[in-house]
Amino acid sequence: MQELLQSLLVGVSLLLIAEGVLPFLAPNVWREIMVKAIASSDLNLRILGAVSMFLGLMLLLLTRS
Secondary structure: OHHHHHHHHHHHHHHHHHHHHHHHHOHHHHHHHHHHHHHOOHHHHHHHHHHHHHHHHHHHHHHHO
16 A cells, blocks of 8 residues: 555656646746637647546556556
């Protein structure tokens, strides 16, 4: 159980680091991307989310085998 919790915390930590890179390095670009995301339709955002989850799952499966 402790290994599972540790792996989950490592994953969340890496996610937070990855999410913070663009706003830290290029806040203006990040802001423009957020404005475009807000203006996007729900369908487009759902498709982007589904593709992102699929790619993350595939990468996880590739690295865990």
